[in-house]
Amino acid sequence: MKKPKVLILLATGTNRDADLAAAFQLAGAETEIVPLNILKNGQINWNDYQMLGLPGGFSYADALGAGKLLAVDIKSYFDDQIQAFIASGKAVIGICNGFQTLVKSGILPGQFLNQSTLTFNQGGHFECRWTVMKPVSSTCVWTRGLESLIECPIAHGEGNFQVTDSAILDELIQKDQIALTYSDLSGNPANGAYPTNPNGSLVDIAGICNPQGNVLGLMPHPENHIGPYQHPQWTRGISRFSGLPLFQNGVKYTSSR
Secondary structure, eight states: OOOOOOEEHHHHHHHBBHHHHHHHHHHHHEEEEEEHHHHHHHHHHHHSSSSEEEOOGEEEEEEEETTTHHHHHHHHHHHHHHHHHHHTEEEEEEEHHHHHHHHHTTTSSOTTTTTTTEOOOOSSSSSEEEEEEOOOOOOSTTTTTTSSSSSEEEEEOOEEESSSSHHHHHHHHHHTOOEEEETTTOOOOTOOOOOSSOOOOGGGGEEEOOOOOEEEEEEGGGGGGGGGGTTTTTGGGGOOOSSSSHHHHHHHHHHHH
């Protein structure tokens, strides 16, 4: 079976592109990291790719807000291509800065333009620590069927997911768009408690998907826990809850289409 090919966007300030590529390759996909200038020049055919990844980092130094300027680029230059990509059912993932970009470009949640955001962490400072996510959505193709928790690092100052009113949250819940939530190592909800919920996100949201379920955005970095040696306690014989199954799920979904 031919491996699906992943287009990974590279912007000035992005720094997790190679990590994301490694995760996809280990999950069984081919990858190509492409700078935005090459995309802007029309040197790439979007139809050559079956998956899209927006990696973490600090695109354009997070000027005007994390992911904001990259979101402007996305909307200005690639809106038609990305909307067609999504409408066709192809899988898209945005991690950390990629998630911020998807939200601030209006791609996520998908039905509420300018009514949700990722804002400053509730604690008022940058968070760099390991955290635990629980897959909870059966609609999201990336989390569907996953039963194990995911333990991986976070590194962000603006990861606090909020919406403008409770009706939006109600619809996200009703449509099963909350894909991942922060939890403890037993899978119990954080209930907003720090540091289990590291940024104060509404109802412990760590990641959301679009109504169709093929676009996922999340703040933690599962691409930085794809091997046992990456776990902070691996020298003590502890290595649990890898992030690799998330990418394997996306590749499996793509390969079956």
